[in-house]
Amino acid sequence: MSTRSESVSSRRAYILSALAVVAGGALISGNGPVLRFIENEDGWLILLVRQAGYVTVLLAFLGFQAQSARSRGGLAEDKARRPGREWPLIALGSVLLTIAFAGFHFALLHTTVATAVLMLASGPIIGAVLGYVLLGERVSRWLVLAVCMTT
Numbered sequence: 001m002s003t004r005s006e007s008v009s010s011r012r013a014y015i016l017s018a019l020a021v022v023a024g025g026a027l028i029s030g031n032g033p034v035l036r037f038i039e040n041e042d043g044w045l046i047l048l049v050r051q052a053g054y055v056t057v058l059l060a061f062l063g064f065q066a067q068s069a070r071s072r073g074g075l076a077e078d079k080a081r082r083p084g085r086e087w088p089l090i091a092l093g094s095v096l097l098t099i100a101f102a103g104f105h106f107a108l109l110h111t112t113v114a115t116a117v118l119m120l121a122s123g124p125i126i127g128a129v130l131g132y133v134l135l136g137e138r139v140s141r142w143l144v145l146a147v148c149m150t151t
Contacts, residue, residue: 025150028120032113035105043109047102124150 038046107116124147131137 032108035108047105
């Protein structure tokens with residue numbers, strides 16, 4: 001019986017993840033025109049304000065998630081899944097993602113929106129190719145089709 005509930009839970013998590021990706025894509029698509037309409041030309045100030053907003057939303061989400069876990073009594077299970085030796089990789093990923101976000105932000109300010117968005121959209125294709133070449137990661141036909149459709 002637990003296998004069925006785990007399967008339903010896994011499918012539900014997959015659907016929620018897919019919806020989050022679609023929502024993220026929809027939200028980021030409006031960044032270019034909005035950024036062009038801002039009167040202030042100082043890119044660092046705009047980046048600081050946007051990052052403060054992102055951190056606020058992220059902390060609120062994490063607080064909500066922790067409260068939800070406490071109310072379900074799942075805090076002990078959440079502690080068991082905390083990363084240990086992965087922290088250096090998580091920190092490296094965070095730094096690289098921050099650099100990528102800042103690069104996208106300044107690309108929107110200093111080039112055309114179309115060029116910046118094309119570079120952003122080519123990321124999954126480059127990631128799939130590098131994963132195949134460097135890591136031997138197999139890429140399914142469905143994944144190739146999905147990447148091509150979203151680019």
